[in-house]
Amino acid sequence: MKILVCISHVPDTTSKINFTENDSKFDTNGVQFVINPFDEFALTRAMWFKEKQGATVTVVNVGTITSEPTLRKALAIGADNAIRVNTEATDGFAVAKELAEVVKNGGYDLILAGRESIDYNGEMVPGMLATILDYNFVNACIQLDIDGDKATVSREIDGGKEVLTSNLPLIIAGQKGLVEEKDLRIPNMRGIMMARKKPLTVVEPINSTPATSIVSFEKQAAKSACKIVDADNVEELISLLHNEAKVI
Amino acid sequence: MSVLVFAETSEGKFKKSNFEATSYGKKVAEQLGTNIVVLTINSSEPTQLYKYGAEKVLNVLNDNLKTFNAKVYADVIKQAAEKESAQVIIVDSSANGLYLAPIVAVDLNAGYASNVVALPSSVSPFTIKRKTFSNKAFNNTQITTEIKVIGLAKNSYGLHENEVSGTLEEFSPSLIESTLISQSVEQTTGKVTIADADIVVSGGRGLKGPENWGIIEDLAAVLGAATACSKPVSDLGWRPHSEHVGQTGKPVAANLYIAIGISGAIQHLAGVNSSKVKVVINTDPEAPFFKAADYGIVGDAFEVVPKLIEKLKEFKANNA
Ligand SMILES: Cc1cc2nc3c(=O)[nH]c(=O)nc-3n(C[C@H](O)[C@H](O)[C@H](O)COP(=O)(O)OP(=O)(O)OC[C@H]3O[C@@H](n4cnc5c(N)ncnc54)[C@H](O)[C@@H]3O)c2cc1C
Numbered sequence: 083m084k085i086l087v088c089i090s091h092v093p094d095t096t097s098k099i100n101f102t103e104n105d106s107k108f109d110t111n112g113v114q115f116v117i118n119p120f121d122e123f124a125l126t127r128a129m130w131f132k133e134k135q136g137a138t139v140t141v142v143n144v145g146t147i148t149s150e151p152t153l154r155k156a157l158a159i160g161a162d163n164a165i166r167v168n169t170e171a172t173d174g175f176a177v178a179k180e181l182a183e184v185v186k187n188g189g190y191d192l193i194l195a196g197r198e199s200i201d202y203n204g205e206m207v208p209g210m211l212a213t214i215l216d217y218n219f220v221n222a223c224i225q226l227d228i229d230g231d232k233a234t235v236s237r238e239i240d241g242g243k244e245v246l247t248s249n250l251p252l253i254i255a256g257q258k259g260l261v262e263e264k265d266l267r268i269p270n271m272r273g274i275m276m277a278r279k280k281p282l283t284v285v286e287p288i289n290s291t292p293a294t295s296i297v298s299f300e301k302q303a304a305k306s307a308c309k310i311v312d313a314d315n316v317e318e319l320i321s322l323l324h325n326e327a328k329v330i
Numbered sequence: 331m332s333v334l335v336f337a338e339t340s341e342g343k344f345k346k347s348n349f350e351a352t353s354y355g356k357k358v359a360e361q362l363g364t365n366i367v368v369l370t371i372n373s374s375e376p377t378q379l380y381k382y383g384a385e386k387v388l389n390v391l392n393d394n395l396k397t398f399n400a401k402v403y404a405d406v407i408k409q410a411a412e413k414e415s416a417q418v419i420i421v422d423s424s425a426n427g428l429y430l431a432p433i434v435a436v437d438l439n440a441g442y443a444s445n446v447v448a449l450p451s452s453v454s455p456f457t458i459k460r461k462t463f464s465n466k467a468f469n470n471t472q473i474t475t476e477i478k479v480i481g482l483a484k485n486s487y488g489l490h491e492n493e494v495s496g497t498l499e500e501f502s503p504s505l506i507e508s509t510l511i512s513q514s515v516e517q518t519t520g521k522v523t524i525a526d527a528d529i530v531v532s533g534g535r536g537l538k539g540p541e542n543w544g545i546i547e548d549l550a551a552v553l554g555a556a557t558a559c560s561k562p563v564s565d566l567g568w569r570p571h572s573e574h575v576g577q578t579g580k581p582v583a584a585n586l587y588i589a590i591g592i593s594g595a596i597q598h599l600a601g602v603n604s605s606k607v608k609v610v611i612n613t614d615p616e617a618p619f620f621k622a623a624d625y626g627i628v629g630d631a632f633e634v635v636p637k638l639i640e641k642l643k644e645f646k647a648n649n650a
Contacts, residue, residue, distance in 0.1 A: 093463075095464070095577060095596060095597050095600065096596050096597075099463045099466045099467050101467075108463075119577075119578050120578070173441075174432075174442065175435065175436075175441060175442065178432075178436075200463075200464050200577060200600075201462070201463060202462055202463075202469075203444070203445055203461065203462060203463075203464060204442075204444055204445075205428055205432075205444050205445075205481075206431070206432040206435070206442055206444060207432075208432075209400075209429065209431070209432030209433050209436075210432045210433075210435065210436050210442075212433070213401075213404075213432065213433045213436035213437065214436055218401075218508075218509060218510040219400070219401070219433070219510075220510070221400070221425075221428065221429040222425060222428070222429070224571075234513075237425075237429075238425060238572070239425045239426070239515070239517070240424055240425045240426075240523055240525040240526065241517055241518050241521070241523035241525065241526070242515065242516045242517035242518055242572075243515075243516050244398075244512055244514070244515045244516075245512075245513045245514045245515075245516075246510055246511060246512050246513060247510075247511050247513055248509060248510045248511070249509060257578075258571060258574065258578055258579065259571050263561075263565050264565070292441075292474070293435075293440065293441030293442070293473065293474060293475045294441040294442070294443060294471050294472060294473050294474065295471065295472050295474065296469045296470065296471050296472075297457065297470050297471070297472050298469065298470045299462070299467055299468065299469050299470075300459075300467060300468045300469070300470070301466075301467050301468075302465070302466065302467060302468075302603075305621075305622065305624075306624075308610070308620050308621070308622075308623045308624060308625065308626045309624065309625050309626070310620075310625075310626050310627070310628065311625060311626070311627050312627075313627050313628065313629030313630075313633070313634050316627070316634065316637045316638045316641050317641050319609070319625060319627065319638070320638075320641055320642060320645050322625055323586065323607070323609070323625070324645070324649075327586070327606075327607045327624065327625075329528075329529070329585045329586040329606065329607045330529070330553065330586065330642075330645075
């Protein structure tokens, strides 16, 4: 089985979010970048298939040279090789078109992605990629088993879950549940050494036209101070919620 | 030209988010100087949408669409969009809405903006405000394609009544085949889900163990709220994964979010910050949640919450 894992290179969750150039660009100064947490679930599940059922695992990122350390980290975790599509990822649709080229050229059976990236929170690339390729697609995936060329997949729905079956090829957008949190991999020294020798191929983009562009950013408005209510006076909280906040 | 809203039904019925998307769609249609059409599938009460401004409702009645299939539904939306020459297509942020929208966008070669929190600030160029960086900021996105797909973030626009005398039309799209087969759907019944709840009561590691969750459930019951938890709580198996809220869990955009024994780590706040009013109950006055909350009580959950439940019961009895 040939597996492709889509890796988004995102600011670490604790990063301070600031903007530059008249609030038109994200300020990467001092920001540490990591593998998108949702993609880590996908990568870990891919490693499981590799170890238990036999598979080769390729990781892919659409991005500039700055995302290579993130791809190396995925290699250190155990992916066999990496591909970087050499263009800035500015719009989900354009990213999906670039990824579709990679899939067409690589002939993958299974494509695993994260449900969303924690920077732009688009929740769109995997579904778009699947639609461009006309592959089956399952969003918000919390379980995935493969038997031969048949997949059994669970997805989270509002207030429950749905179990689906599909033939391969298949694209899924994973989240917590796809693997247990405790099973997430971190690179060890041996992995890091080996990752240096693994192939990281840079491919040129097809330069698809984006469908959207970000014109400016805004920070959340400053919040007024928290009103502290005395622990012995819960009636006051109820009254505030009723009369002031009008939520009960 | 028109604005098309997709209003999903659950056993024939609408949810609040469908009315919110319709209210929003009506306003976008006004901004564009065009009309609104709402597409719904197997609705038993389609005319309810008139109240929120739906001038025309297309109801698809087809037993083969009883089970949701994203690709098939997306194709139905595409056919409706083509029939109505829709320029803007709006979906809500239900699990199914989020699944469908990117598919619809590709099917119609449209730009898609998800997590939208406000009306377009301009319709030419079409510019729209979205949540970004896990709720730590917003971005203003221009959609440059002729057709635009908008994913409206939950509870971001609200319900706006705008009664019209609408028209109802039956719509019979052709159905494409799908090889992605639904085997079973498990739904927790009788409980308010986090996605639909106006109020969410959430517990963290401060509750010390699953045996103490009675106070969370009782508080939720008095308020008609859904229950939730922080990540370590679900990692420890005290509560099901489906209750984990935050950046890597479920997002919460409720009217009222009550956090009990939750420190308010940045990853937790990222997922719950879009809630309108936040209340924190925590023994530690230095807990970061106090910076993010609107109201707070510094105190022991095991003393404060039972008192709160009792007083809320009195309040509810007096305000019934
Ligand atoms: C990549 C990444 C993603 C993450 N995603 C999420 C996420 O989606 N959601 C999430 O929740 N976390 C997430 N986390 C974890 C997050 O950083 C925190 O560890 C977590 O939110 C802490 O949970 P907690 O507040 O319940 O527990 P703790 O940090 O242990 O805090 C417990 C709180 O309870 C208070 N307390 C103790 N006893 C009492 C009492 N008797 N009465 C009242 N208060 C009491 C304490 O003062 C303390 O503030 C993520 C972390 C990472 C690295």
